[in-house]
Amino acid sequence: MRATGAATPGSPLDPTASVPATVAVGGAAIPEATVARLPVYLRALTALADAGTTTCSSEELAAAAGVNSAKLRKDLSYLGSYGTRGVGYDVEYLRYQIAREIGVTQDWPVVIVGIGNLGHALANYSGFRSRGFRIVALLDAAAGRRGEEVAGLPIRSFDELESVVAEHRVAIGVVATPAAAAQEVCDRLVAAGVTSILNFAPTVLAVPEGVDVRKVDLSIELQILAFHEQRKAQAEGGAARAADAAEVIA
Amino acid sequence: MRATGAATPGSPLDPTASVPATVAVGGAAIPEATVARLPVYLRALTALADAGTTTCSSEELAAAAGVNSAKLRKDLSYLGSYGTRGVGYDVEYLRYQIAREIGVTQDWPVVIVGIGNLGHALANYSGFRSRGFRIVALLDAAAGRRGEEVAGLPIRSFDELESVVAEHRVAIGVVATPAAAAQEVCDRLVAAGVTSILNFAPTVLAVPEGVDVRKVDLSIELQILAFHEQRKAQAEGGAARAADAAEVIA
DNA sequence: ACCGGTTTGTTCTCACGTTCACAAACTCCT
DNA sequence: AGGAGTTTGTGAACGTGAGAACAAACCGGT
Numbered sequence: 212m213r214a215t216g217a218a219t220p221g222s223p224l225d226p227t228a229s230v231p232a233t234v235a236v237g238g239a240a241i242p243e244a245t246v247a248r249l250p251v252y253l254r255a256l257t258a259l260a261d262a263g264t265t266t267c268s269s270e271e272l273a274a275a276a277g278v279n280s281a282k283l284r285k286d287l288s289y290l291g292s293y294g295t296r297g298v299g300y301d302v303e304y305l306r307y308q309i310a311r312e313i314g315v316t317q318d319w320p321v322v323i324v325g326i327g328n329l330g331h332a333l334a335n336y337s338g339f340r341s342r343g344f345r346i347v348a349l350l351d352a353a354a355g356r357r358g359e360e361v362a363g364l365p366i367r368s369f370d371e372l373e374s375v376v377a378e379h380r381v382a383i384g385v386v387a388t389p390a391a392a393a394q395e396v397c398d399r400l401v402a403a404g405v406t407s408i409l410n411f412a413p414t415v416l417a418v419p420e421g422v423d424v425r426k427v428d429l430s431i432e433l434q435i436l437a438f439h440e441q442r443k444a445q446a447e448g449g450a451a452r453a454a455d456a457a458e459v460i461a
Numbered sequence: 462m463r464a465t466g467a468a469t470p471g472s473p474l475d476p477t478a479s480v481p482a483t484v485a486v487g488g489a490a491i492p493e494a495t496v497a498r499l500p501v502y503l504r505a506l507t508a509l510a511d512a513g514t515t516t517c518s519s520e521e522l523a524a525a526a527g528v529n530s531a532k533l534r535k536d537l538s539y540l541g542s543y544g545t546r547g548v549g550y551d552v553e554y555l556r557y558q559i560a561r562e563i564g565v566t567q568d569w570p571v572v573i574v575g576i577g578n579l580g581h582a583l584a585n586y587s588g589f590r591s592r593g594f595r596i597v598a599l600l601d602a603a604a605g606r607r608g609e610e611v612a613g614l615p616i617r618s619f620d621e622l623e624s625v626v627a628e629h630r631v632a633i634g635v636v637a638t639p640a641a642a643a644q645e646v647c648d649r650l651v652a653a654g655v656t657s658i659l660n661f662a663p664t665v666l667a668v669p670e671g672v673d674v675r676k677v678d679l680s681i682e683l684q685i686l687a688f689h690e691q692r693k694a695q696a697e698g699g700a701a702r703a704a705d706a707a708e709v710i711a
Numbered sequence: 712a713c714c715g716g717t718t719t720g721t722t723c724t725c726a727c728g729t730t731c732a733c734a735a736a737c738t739c740c741t
Numbered sequence: 742a743g744g745a746g747t748t749t750g751t752g753a754a755c756g757t758g759a760g761a762a763c764a765a766a767c768c769g770g771t
Contacts, residue, residue, distance in 0.1 A: 244728060250684040268748065277665035281730055288750055297737035301685040305559060313684050314691030321683070328585045332578035338663055343687065365596060374756040383683065394731085406693060407686040409679075412590055413504060414526035423689050425682050429659075430588040432586050433571070433633065434500040434563050434676045436657040437593070439673050440632050441467055441564030442484055483757085492759060531760055538720055546719040547767035585713065 212378050241312075245286045249313055251276045252283070256306040268299040315343035320379040322405075324396050325388030326351040329411055333387060334362040344383075350374040352392065368395075376403040383407045392415040397424075491562075499563055501526045501535070506556040516694045518549040565593035570629040572655075574646050575638030576601040577618050579661055584612040594633075598625045602642065610707060619646075626653040633657045640664040647674075 233240040248262035255275035260269055269287075281370045287293060287300075293308050294300045310316050321339070323330050326349050333339075334349055349361055352369045359366050366374070375381065384405040388396050393412035400408060410416050413431075416424050465651050483490040485514035505525035519537075523530035529646055535544065537550075543558050544550045560566050571589070573580050584599055591647075599611055602619045609616050617625070625631065634655040638646050650658060657673045660666050663681075668673050 221531055234558075234689065242728070246688055247681075247685055249688070250571075250681040251665070255665075255685070256682075257539065269750095270748085275665070279730070281732090282728090284750065285729085292750070293751050295737065296529070296735070297739095297747050299748065312688070314687045315684060317691075319687050319690070328582035330675075332582040333679065336679060339683065340532055342680045342684065344680070344683055347508075366576065383686055405747095406644075409682055409686060415501070415525070417527075418695050421693070423686055425686055427677060427679070429586060429677065430581065430592050431497075431500040431504075432659055432677055433569075433589065433594055434495055434503070434565060436561070436659060436673055436675055437564045437569050438496055438499070440569070440657050441567075443671070452648045492758070506720065520718085531762090532758090534718095535759085542720070544719055545767065546765070547717050549718065643743095699752065 223255045225361070234447060239289060241289045245289055248276070248278065248282075249309055251278075251370055252286070253306065253313065253315075256302055256309065260302050260306060264302055266299050269289060269294070272300065317343065319344045319383055320347045320370070320381045321385060322375060322385045322388060322400075323383050323385045323388060324350045324369065324372070324400070325392070325412075326356060327387065327389075328352055330387035331383075333363055333385060334364065334413075337428060347379045347381060350375070352388075364389075367417045369399075372399055373403045376400075385409045385411070386416075387411045424432060425429065471590045495539055498526070498528065498532075499559055502595075503556065503559045503563065503565075506552055506559065506601070510556060511554050514552055516549050517552055519544070524552065535659060547647060560593075567593065569594045569633055570597045570631045571633045572596065572598045572600060572622070572625060572629075572631050572650075573635045573637060574600045574619065574650070575636060575642070575662075576606060576611060577637065577639075580635075580637035581611055583635060584614065584659075597629045597631060600625070600637075609644070619649075622649055623653045626655060628649075631655060632658070635659045635661070636666075637661045665690055 224394065233242050234246065234310060255272055256267075259272070259275065269280045269284045273283040284294075287305075290308060290312050293393065300422065301404045307316070310330050321344050323333055326334065330349065330351070334346060339346060347366065348371070349366050350369045350372055351357070351365050351366050354368075356366050357368060362444070371457060376384075383408070384400040385392050386396055386400070390412045394416060395412065395413045397408060397410070397429060399416055401422055406421060408416065408418065408425070410424055411424045411428075413428055416426075418424055481653075483492050484496065489503065502522065505522055509522070509525060519530045519534045523533040526533065534544075537555075540558060544553050557566070571594050573583055573596060576584065580599065580601070584596060589596060595613065596612070598621070599614050599616050600619045600622055601607075601616050604618075606616050607618060626634075630654075632655060634650040635658070636643050636646055636650070636658060640662045643664045644666060646659060647660070647666045647668065650674055652705065653670055656671060658675070659668065660674055660676045661678075663678055666676075668674055695710050
């Protein structure tokens with residue numbers, strides 16, 4: 212099993228995952244941590260372009276993306292030399308280069324499996340379509356919701372998975388089922404030819420070599436916040452009442 | 462601004478973020494990467510307990526959590542010596558210890574701001590309550606939805622934010638608004654006393670020192686998958702057609 | 712009581728990621 | 742044309758995380 216790490220991380224890096232470190236094939240090797248930040252830069256550039264900015268420095272862009280400017284420059288240097296010394300970056304040009312590198316200049320067909328509350332929200336999320344992703348089918352096991360329209364698409368039977376994937380050449384699947392069903396759904400997605408999976412179910416998915424899995428886990432994120440929150444509270448009531456020093460960097 | 466990093470990752474590490482590396486105060490320092498994995502272990506242990514398992518080895522638990530066993534043991538060693546050599550870990554005991562370390566043995570009141578499709582799904586997500594988080598209020602700016610009940614809670618005016626936070630001593634806020642409103646909502650949450658924010662809006666939030674922000678960004682996750690998918694496709698059609706070697710570790 | 716088998720906790724090494732600092736290169740002004 | 746100022750791209754140092762390997766410790770049987 213391989214999983215795209217991020218510390219992400221990362222998420223932040225992806226907490227669980229054996230990280231392949233760098234990704235290379237035709238082009239140069241791009242560190243996984245950099246890959247995870249490229250979409251952030253892309254979004255920041257789009258915002259700048261919408262605001263009418265035509266040129267920006269690494270300092271400005273870094274501020275908009277919430278990262279260190281040196282890190283930004285190093286990240287961009289993996290893609291090539293798209294800036295001009297003494298001037299900065301052309302917003303539109305850099306935006307296109309990053310979009311091309313990520314692959315969002317083309318159209319990615321996506322299937323969503325599991326149309327509960329979350330699947331419903333995902334189907335309606337406008338951020339997908341505007342960023343190169345096109346939802347081609349909504350699948351659900353429950354016969355009750357069959358045929359119901361969500362975001363302009365009918366909910367279809369899970370049995371149609373194979374035909375949908377084949378017809379639209381779907382490479383990316385989204386799993387939004389309950390945890391109990393996730394592994395089985397995942398297996399069938401992989402068997403049908405899907406090679407990238409975005410998993411919202413609170414489970415660790417096992418997949419064969421060559422298939423990428425990324426996990427989005429809402430309660431884990433909250434638990435990480437709770438951990439830090441507890442530490443803050445301990446520091447507050449702790450022996451020294453050390454003002455604002457909720458954390459000590461060791 | 463400080464943000465809980467996570468190589469992540471996870472995003473995996475959180476892609477954007479200056480990482481504080483380790484967290485310490487009263488107890489020992491715990492690496493940020495370890496903190497991000499603790500909830501995963503907790504979930505795996507709960508699954509084992511539900512299956513009737515009373516004892517497990519680091520190998521078994523690591524498999525259930527999808528990590529290397531050496532990494533698991535090292536992670537657990539930061540919390541203390543809760544295992545028995547030659548035997549393994551007592552599932553229930555370890556589960557409690559991790560839960561206590563994370564802070565989910567206590568109850569965390571949470572407010573959700575922005576009750577659109579996503580906020581709706583979050584309000585209905587059962588995984589929160591079962592893991593020590595209690596949603597105390599749903600807030601939305603739109604007057605139209607005022608009073609409507611979602612998951613047993615009425616949608617209240619955003620103006621009630623301050624009183625709700627004060628009354629329930631809320632430390633954690635969830636932002637599920639459109640991107641344009643996110644920063645303003647964030648500012649008011651912080652001003653009201655919230656010190657941890659889970660952000661679903663596709664924006665970088667600026668917060669003062671001492672406030673933690675974690676970001677969950679759906680389209681970024683898809684873009685990372687698209688990047689790898691594109692690389693796979695390039696490898697496929699590339700010069701050597703190098704079988705399954707979609708990635709070359711440099 | 713002792714010995715073999717098992718599993719944890721920890722040390723050590725290596726690779727990755729971040730940041731600093733600076734040379735190269737470009738623009739603008741004189 | 743030349744120089745001052747600015748900004749990129751990159752080399753090097755540092756800190757963190759991952760994984761292998763091993764010693765310490767525990768159990769059970771004889």
